[in-house]
Amino acid sequence: MSYLEKLENQSIYIIREAYAQFKKVAMLWSIGKDSTVLLWLIRKAFFGKIPFPVIHIDTSFKFKEIYEFRDKYVKEWNLNLIVAENKEALYQGITPDKGKFECCNELKTNALKKIISEYGFSALYLAIRRDEHGIRAKERNFSPRDKNFKWNYKNQPLEVWNQYKTWANNNEHLRIHPLLGWREIDVWEYIKKERISVVSLYFAKNGQRYRSIGCECCCDSIASDANTISKIIRELKTSKISERSGRAQDKEDDYTMQKLRSLGYM
Amino acid sequence: MKKQDIKLVITGHVDHGKSTLIGRLLYDTGSLAYDKIREVEKVSSDRKFAYFLDHLKEEREGDITIDTTQVFLKSGRTNYVIIDAPGHVEFVKNMITGASQADSAVLIVDVIESLKEQTKRHAHLLSLLGFKEVIVVLNKMDLVNYKQEQFLNVKNEINKFLESINMAIIHCIPISALNGENIIRRSKKMSWYKGAPFLKSLTSFKRETLNNKTLIFPVQDVYNINGETVIAGRIISGSLRRSQTIKILPAEKTTKIKSIEKYPWKVVKAYSCESIGITLLKQLPVKRGDVICSPDKTPLLRDKFSATVFWMEDKRFDKNKEMIMRYSTQEVTCRIEKINKRINSSTLKTIKENVNVLENLDMAEVVIKTKKPIVIANFNNIRELGRFILVKNGNTYAVGIITTSIWE
Incomplete structure (x- = not known):
């Protein structure tokens, strides 16, 4: 089995494992290359029929090519798309010029918080990878977030022999990272x-x-x-x-x- | 040279130099991006190699590794995934997380401190996780002026220790991670050492092949795809062919495979490690946790077996309390019926006190009783059916391996 085939088979295993444990799931599709690959793997894992919604967190500042690509493939792949926007923050005029930290936190993290509480998702698929950033290199495949979305990086769950943290307490959700080991x-x-x-x-x-x-x-x-x-x-x-x-x-x-x-x- | 992939974990006692060694390896092989080097130089005046791994603010400020990290490295035709494991006893859970994902292991030992509590515990845990051999590096040779004598003394001590736990040493290499001696090329300061430098030594790990051709296909989930029942899962050993007769455990029902699905294709044959879907000729009730195998060679169904466990829960645990055992795609209620031996996981000495309880960091030989019969295997026969975790109230209490001989 080639290196790429190993990665693909392991990712599909993780994707199916999360769905077997949490039925109320969704995936985050930023329309970038990684999450588009994740979407591809999810289609393979479920034999072409994705059994959950795909979320696009829309800051309204994305490239126009991203929106065009999104709209084309939503149709072609028959996706159940949810667009997540933090309308309040946009209305208040949050922009990157006023601070990138606040902008990312408001327009991405808080937009996501709203969608999660609205739909009650208990797990989300994300396409982050270890080699992108030293902080992401410390992630688990199944990574819990508390009700305030806090990541307790000082006390992460044991992850051994394909046994993952597959239970979420009230208001907790799991981040599922099937591409973590990809470069x-x-x-x-x-x-x-x-x-x-x-x-x-x-x-x-x-x-x-x-x-x-x-x-x-x-x-x-x-x-x-x-x-x-x-x-x-x-x-x-x-x-x-x-x-x-x-x-x-x-x-x-x-x-x-x-x-x-x-x-x-x- | 053959193209290969190596997943390596670096283990050992606190401050013996795990993160520094990996940081040095990344730096010397030119694997770091310029902007990442600049970023570390900005926060540490003397370019701490460990900072390439220790990215958390708390890790850098405290000069410790809290959680396991994985980095990538390419040298020649070999792709490496290098896993850093924290050395502190408080983070042993994170060490296990890291080590369980590796296929090869390195034990690093400070040449002045020699064997310490966590050196031994990590070696024992590697053994429990199934590692049969390690590369040993004796670090901080710069602090003994690169003298051979100190190296030989410590090497001797480590040899004896690893021999006593049946762990083979492939290489024992004197290094200075800080100064880059014997890391990617032979050190001129230690010309008395005739072996391979660290990076080169890594290609000498033998690939473990259990060579078990017996079909084992644990059911991960069952989907309805356009009106058809598709059984999804990953083959963990053996292979599957269309029209092949199979047996479903624990129900012991037999039928034939109608099709093998690998979206967007149907395939005739599928092999070990492939995530696939299958449809069956007969509509039988199949659920997650069932195991599909070949009718002529099936693993046994048991509700009692012996195991070795490593305990990781702060609270003391009395035997006979109910827990959940999870392995492969299976989940079953169980209890520890008997503790045959309580062992200190660092010294391996038998603990004579309180023989009916288990405490944090204990190893133990136990007998486990499950609520219903389950499909298992000895850890040395089929890894995936012979290793498990014990869970209670959402916390993992232990990792364990099945030691009973149960192959028919």
């Missing part, structure tokens, strides 16, 4: 192998491309001529810059990611 290059090699469509922003245009996408205002492009998947894979093999170096929320201060995540950020 950026694995994601691209899998996209190539499976011919998965991804947003065009990842491909170089006029010498620039995005390596990680999110809100238009908080993503920097990188200099690159990689305009095909194969060229992206080649580029990654020699790159000395980290994947999320273009993402503002990772850099604001040394522990921003830890603070954001301990409050419930992805």
